[in-house]
Amino acid sequence: MATSINRSRWIVWTAFALVMALAPQVFDSGLGMTVLSQMGIGIIACLSYNMLFGQGGMLSFGHAVYTGLGSFMAIHALNAATGGGLPLPVALVPLAGGLAGLGFAVLFGYVTTRKSGTTFAMITLGLGELVFAMSLMVPEFFGGEGGVSGNRMVRDGWWGITFGPQVQVYYLIAIYTFVCVALMYAFTGTPLGRMLNAVRDNPERVEFVGYDTQRVRYLAFIIAGFFAGISGGLAALNFEIVTAEVVGAARSGGYLLFTFLGGATFFFGPILGAILMVLALVLFSEFTQAWLLYLGLIFLLMVMFAPGGIASLIMMNMRVAMFGRLRELALSYLGLAATGVLMLAGGTSLVEMVFHLQLKQSEGSVFSYLGVGLDVENMVHWLLAALVLAIGAGLFEWVRRGFVHRWGLIQTAIEADIRRRAAT
Amino acid sequence: MTSAIELKDLRKSFGRTEIIRGIDLTVQKGERIGVIGPNGAGKSTLFNLISGRLHPTSGEVHLNGRRIDRLKPYEINRLGLSRSFQITNIFPKLTVFENLRCSVLWSLGYKYSFWRFLANLHDANERAEQLMTMIRLGAKRETLAMNLTYAEQRALEIGITIGGGSDVILLDEPTAGMSHSETARFTELIKEVTVGKTLLTVEHDMGVVFGLADKIAVVVYGEVLAFDTPEAVRANSRVQEAYLGSSVADAQVGGP
Numbered sequence: 001m002a003t004s005i006n007r008s009r010w011i012v013w014t015a016f017a018l019v020m021a022l023a024p025q026v027f028d029s030g031l032g033m034t035v036l037s038q039m040g041i042g043i044i045a046c047l048s049y050n051m052l053f054g055q056g057g058m059l060s061f062g063h064a065v066y067t068g069l070g071s072f073m074a075i076h077a078l079n080a081a082t083g084g085g086l087p088l089p090v091a092l093v094p095l096a097g098g099l100a101g102l103g104f105a106v107l108f109g110y111v112t113t114r115k116s117g118t119t120f121a122m123i124t125l126g127l128g129e130l131v132f133a134m135s136l137m138v139p140e141f142f143g144g145e146g147g148v149s150g151n152r153m154v155r156d157g158w159w160g161i162t163f164g165p166q167v168q169v170y171y172l173i174a175i176y177t178f179v180c181v182a183l184m185y186a187f188t189g190t191p192l193g194r195m196l197n198a199v200r201d202n203p204e205r206v207e208f209v210g211y212d213t214q215r216v217r218y219l220a221f222i223i224a225g226f227f228a229g230i231s232g233g234l235a236a237l238n239f240e241i242v243t244a245e246v247v248g249a250a251r252s253g254g255y256l257l258f259t260f261l262g263g264a265t266f267f268f269g270p271i272l273g274a275i276l277m278v279l280a281l282v283l284f285s286e287f288t289q290a291w292l293l294y295l296g297l298i299f300l301l302m303v304m305f306a307p308g309g310i311a312s313l314i315m316m317n318m319r320v321a322m323f324g325r326l327r328e329l330a331l332s333y334l335g336l337a338a339t340g341v342l343m344l345a346g347g348t349s350l351v352e353m354v355f356h357l358q359l360k361q362s363e364g365s366v367f368s369y370l371g372v373g374l375d376v377e378n379m380v381h382w383l384l385a386a387l388v389l390a391i392g393a394g395l396f397e398w399v400r401r402g403f404v405h406r407w408g409l410i411q412t413a414i415e416a417d418i419r420r421r422a423a424t
Numbered sequence: 425m426t427s428a429i430e431l432k433d434l435r436k437s438f439g440r441t442e443i444i445r446g447i448d449l450t451v452q453k454g455e456r457i458g459v460i461g462p463n464g465a466g467k468s469t470l471f472n473l474i475s476g477r478l479h480p481t482s483g484e485v486h487l488n489g490r491r492i493d494r495l496k497p498y499e500i501n502r503l504g505l506s507r508s509f510q511i512t513n514i515f516p517k518l519t520v521f522e523n524l525r526c527s528v529l530w531s532l533g534y535k536y537s538f539w540r541f542l543a544n545l546h547d548a549n550e551r552a553e554q555l556m557t558m559i560r561l562g563a564k565r566e567t568l569a570m571n572l573t574y575a576e577q578r579a580l581e582i583g584i585t586i587g588g589g590s591d592v593i594l595l596d597e598p599t600a601g602m603s604h605s606e607t608a609r610f611t612e613l614i615k616e617v618t619v620g621k622t623l624l625t626v627e628h629d630m631g632v633v634f635g636l637a638d639k640i641a642v643v644v645y646g647e648v649l650a651f652d653t654p655e656a657v658r659a660n661s662r663v664q665e666a667y668l669g670s671s672v673a674d675a676q677v678g679g680p
Contacts, residue, residue, distance in 0.1 A: 191529050191545070192538040194518075198526045201515040207497040208475065208507060209588055210530030219536055422563070 013182070020174040024167055033166040035282050040170070040177035041234045042274030046262065047184050048227035049255040054264030055188065056220050057200030058113075059121045062128030063255045065108065066101040066225040068247030069131070070232025072142060073100030075242045078150040090154050090163055094176055094233030101229015102222055109221035114214055116203060128252050135244040147243030150236070163237070173234050180227055185267060187223065196220045254281075257299055263311025272310050290355050294348075323417060325410045332403040339396035346389030349374060353385065426489035428453045428592050428622040429474065434483035434493075436466075436473055436646075443469050444480070445646035453591070456623040458637030458654075460630075462666070466646040467626045468510060471594050474624075475507045476500040487592065502530065506590035510597045510626075512577045514584060516570035520561050523569050523580055524552040527587025551587070558617050559583040575606050579613065586617050593618055595625045599632055611635050642666070 023036050045067050052058040074097035080086035081093065088096065112123045135142040142148070152163045163169055187193045195216050198206050203213045236242050245251065254277060262273020284291045306313055320326045352369050357376045360367070365377040375381050429451040436444040443466045451457055459467050472478040474485055476497040485493040492500050515523050525542065528551045534540065542548070556562050559579040564572060569580060578598065585593060598614060599607045611632050614625075627633045633640060633654075640657045642649040644666045650657050657663055 186541070187538055189541050189543060190538040191534040191540065191542060192536045194522065194526060194542055195529065195536070197518060197522075198515050201517050202513060205509075205513045205515065205584070206526075208501055208513075209527045209584065210498050210501045211536075212496070212498050215536060219538070223538065 016181070017178055020178060024170055030166070031282075033170055035278055037166065037170045037173050037238050038235075038278045038282065039275050040173040041231050041238060042258075042277050043177055043271050044180045044227055044231035044234070045255055046259045046270035046274040046277070047181060047267075048224045048231065049259050050264055050267075050270040051184065051187070051196075051220060051224040051227070053256065053259055054269070055193070055200065056196045056217060058116070058217060058221070059256075060112075060124040060252070061121055061249070061256065062124035062131075062252050063224075063228060064247050064249070064251035065128055065131045066105055066228035067232035067235070067255075068135075068242075068251065069104050070097030070101040070229030071236040071242040071246050072148065072232075073097055073229070074233035074236040075148045075150045075240075076141075078152060078236065079148075082151055090152055090237070091161075091172055093152075093237055094230050097233020097236060098226050098230035101232060102226040104229075105222045105225020109218055109225065113217040113221050116199075116213070116217065124252075125249075128247070128249055131247050132244065132249065135247055142244055143242070145244075147241050149241040152237050152240055169238055173238065176230060176234055180230060181271070184227060188267060192216065192219060257295075261299065261302055261309055263309025263313075265308050266311040266315060269309050269311030276310075288348075288352065288355075289359065290348075290351050293351065319414065320410060323410075323414050325414070328410065329403070329406060332399065332406060335399040336396065336403060339392055339399050341392075343389060343392030343396050345370065346385050346387070346392050349385035350382070350389060353382065426453075427451060427486070428455070428488060429624070430484075430486040430489075431474070432484040432486070434470075434473060434485065435481050436469055436478065437481045442481075443646050444473065446483070447643075447646070447648050449641060449648055449651060451622060451624065453622055454620065456618075456636060456638050457625070458633035458640045459624060459626045459643060460628075460633055460640060461643035461649075465643045467643050468596055469646075470643065471507060471596050471624070471626060475505065475594055501588065501590065504590045505592040505594070506585050506588055507594035508581050508585040508596055508598060510600055512574075512581050514569045514577060514580050517568060519566050519568055520572070520580060521552055521556060521565045524555045524583050524587055525549065527584040528552055528555070528589075531588040531590075555583045555587055558586075559613065575602060575610070578602065578610065582614065582617065586621075590621075592622045593624070595623070595627075597626050597628060599627065599629055607632060 020040070024033060027033070027036060045063070048066075049060065049063045052060050052063070074093050077086060077088060077096035078090065078093045081088040081090065108127055112120060112127060115123060136144070152169070154162045161168055163172065195206065195211055198209075198211075199213050199216045206213050206216070232246065235246070258273035258277035258280075259270045260273070261276055262271065263269025280291065280295060284294075288294070302309065308315075317326060317329075320329065349369060349372075352367075353374055353376050356367050356374075361376070366373050366375045368374070374385075427450045429449070431447050431449040434444055434447040435442065447470065459470070461467050469478065473480050473493070476492065476495055476499070480493050483493070484491055487500065487503055487505055490503065492503065492505075495503075515526060518526065525548055528548050529535075529545075532545070532548050532551070534545060534548065556565060559582060561572075561576060561579060561583070564576065569577065572580060578601075582595070582598060585595070595614065599610050602610060607629060608631075614636060623636070625633070625636055627636070637654065639652065640654050641651045642657060642660075642663050649666060650660050650663050652660070
């Protein structure tokens, strides 16, 4: 049994490395490289956030402080290195960001981690605002409105590695991502990692088995700050410019939102979350102006119906598949997808029409959405969109009820199966 | 020989109300004490004062001759005192095995280390397995604590309490909410796993008290009314008046 676990672990990690190594072959456009690079950066950031949120039960509203300050320190380190003042290879600049994240976590964490729960959340929020305000007040360090820019190009690098082409930066990010993910996964299997889970579950009891909960939270906070800083350092190298928004509340909120969407209860959840984050920020935001509205709706629905995030949905279906019952749900899923698409088509048409009416009317009343010309001045179009939404929603609800019933039956059968196996 | 626990004129007030009103008590090493008393007498508060969950308003608490009344719970635990709770206090989202392993880590010296893998800590894993067998939860190794039955959670609570190998064990109503047959089995279990330790138990079930304890402390209104052998306490007229005289208690003592 232990060897089979070891083998599957090897397979998973090798696959992870291979995917990152081969991804640029598939997505070799400029946009593809940009997206992939940002995904690596996001994965480290969201995993480090989840060390606090999912593993330690610390709801932080200010994680961008540590990624952001890591970015600033890294860009200053980069400038010092290229200016000749600091003998630091460009490839190690992200580590400077990591050390900065660690240092600020030592400093700020001492205050924030003294409390848990709501108080902790409030303090992180306050600290985030404080650092953001500081970033505008101290232009010498934060560069004011324009930010701080740098140049990652190495004139005559080893083996032709100059970090000029994006693909070289991508591979640097990929290596950092792989190592950081591995280290953060390793952390979950250490005494401190386990006691962090215990502190999340029941801080009071932890005190009565010999551990200082504040110390556990503080140490975890520092480690999370280190990885956050590395992520920030990579971002600095990637964009070659760091502006004040990287320490802002929006960024912090993004980490929370997408870590939650990905799934905080499983280690790999934030990885999915980070991938979604980059897709939403880079691609989805190009596709529609109303993307934040959709994002808010998705978040709302997930909190209400799937609080374990996408990772838990996957794991729940994996369980059904392991008991060989996934096929029975295939038809339901197909129905849900079809009616869902119909509902979305109607609903998003309405949203897009409202947005067009409010923001782009100067471009004329007709615009193209999903290959259909929509006219915001034509009442029939509004009614049709509403009708599609209503029919879609009605059918979706009908299919959903059948699905919930079937899902419940399968779960009961699986529970009974497990009990039977345990008894024998 | 120093005593295991010594309380000197211990007092605790909440606002203007004095809940513990000057308790002096000396428990020798290896003694097994049952703490009884009516509801609201201050038994749980007394345990909270000894274990560091609350700090006394005045007075002293000594553990193995060392003063501990200003220490934090984790510091007291490291000095060799461990307690259970009346309301089950476990790690709900961790498995039975993980719950027990968490309880042994500090005592084996692993502290806050993040450079070692739990899987390689053979002594901790062995000890956790041992505990699991002792509390008869071997078959539930990978079950999340929140999915255990109530009686199993109570057993896990005891397992976590004794996990760190403390010499002094405080059990706050270990059999609270259990059925009669469960209580009988559970009392045997407690006896078994606390052999050779100093034991203080708050208990409402008189059958359990007389089965577990070689001395009984009767707490009424924040004071120790009597502290003696079970026979002497049963014969004590003041105790009978204050507490044991109720027909319920009589029925429990004489019961099956």
